Amino acid sequence: MTMRLDYLSIFPAYFDVLDISLLGKAAVNGLVEVHAHDLRDWTHDRHRTVDDTPCGGGAGMVMKPDPWGEAFDEIIGTEPDSSVHVIFPSPSGAPFTQSAAQELSSAVRIVFCCGRYEGIDHRVIDYARSMWTVHEVSLGDYVLNGGEVAALAITEAVVRLVPGFMGNPESLAEESFSAGQDGLLEYPLFTRPVSWRGLDVPEVLMSGHHGRIAKWRRDESVRLTCERRPDLTDSDFGVPH
Numbered sequence: 001m002t003m004r005l006d007y008l009s010i011f012p013a014y015f016d017v018l019d020i021s022l023l024g025k026a027a028v029n030g031l032v033e034v035h036a037h038d039l040r041d042w043t044h045d046r047h048r049t050v051d052d053t054p055c056g057g058g059a060g061m062v063m064k065p066d067p068w069g070e071a072f073d074e075i076i077g078t079e080p081d082s083s084v085h086v087i088f089p090s091p092s093g094a095p096f097t098q099s100a101a102q103e104l105s106s107a108v109r110i111v112f113c114c115g116r117y118e119g120i121d122h123r124v125i126d127y128a129r130s131m132w133t134v135h136e137v138s139l140g141d142y143v144l145n146g147g148e149v150a151a152l153a154i155t156e157a158v159v160r161l162v163p164g165f166m167g168n169p170e171s172l173a174e175e176s177f178s179a180g181q182d183g184l185l186e187y188p189l190f191t192r193p194v195s196w197r198g199l200d201v202p203e204v205l206m207s208g209h210h211g212r213i214a215k216w217r218r219d220e221s222v223r224l225t226c227e228r229r230p231d232l233t234d235s236d237f238g239v240p241h
């Protein structure tokens with residue numbers, strides 16, 4: 001199954017980077033198909049206008065609905081289809097999580113709508129909801145200049161989970177937030193040399209004792225999660241001794 005990814009933006013060149021590295025390899029291997037579109041291609045005036053002043057007043061400009069609607073008609077179609085996932089990155093969206101990435105990794109089509117200015121006329125989102133499966137998501141509590149960088153981050157989080165993408169799928173099992181880690185943060189990692197600038201690899205990791213190594217790693221994951229992400233812990237994890 002090939003996952004088709006579409007990006008609607010007034011800066012489609014942001015997505016040229018998807019030809020690089022693993023994502024480029026995934027495209028070559030037919031795992032994903034990437035299409036970036038310039039929203040201005042669906043304007044009809046000399047200035048290729050995509051924005052206008054906000055109704056009700058206020059600072060800045062709002063993206064007009066017409067170009068989005070015409071782009072949807074051409075790129076996605078005019079028939080409802082819940083298998084199409086339409087993502088609007090936005091500071092006012094729901095937190096984007098690893099579980100959301102996991103769910104999206106089985107999608108056949110994902111369309112990213114990258115807003116600029118103060119945002120997109122809300123009727124565009126309402127229309128999309130009437131037609132497809134819509135996700136308004138945020139990467140975190142901060143504001144970017146547009147949705148493009150968030151779309152790239154979400155793309156990477158999703159595509160790396162597509163079956164066949166990662167050379168060694170087992171490496172996914174022990175990452176932060178993975179089910180294999182009970183949703184905990186990943187433990188600290190070390191490699192050779194054993195001693196580096198007066199800093200040594202923890203002895204337990206060199207012991208060859210798999211049980212002790214597993215316990216150390218679990219304890220470290222619980223410790224880090226309790227310290228940095230108490231919101232992810234619950235009474236089951238407890239406080240490591």
Ligand SMILES: NC(=O)c1ccno1
Nearest residue numbers: 090091138139143144
């Ligand atoms: N926080 C975000 O995900 C975001 C998307 C666009 N601007 O901010």
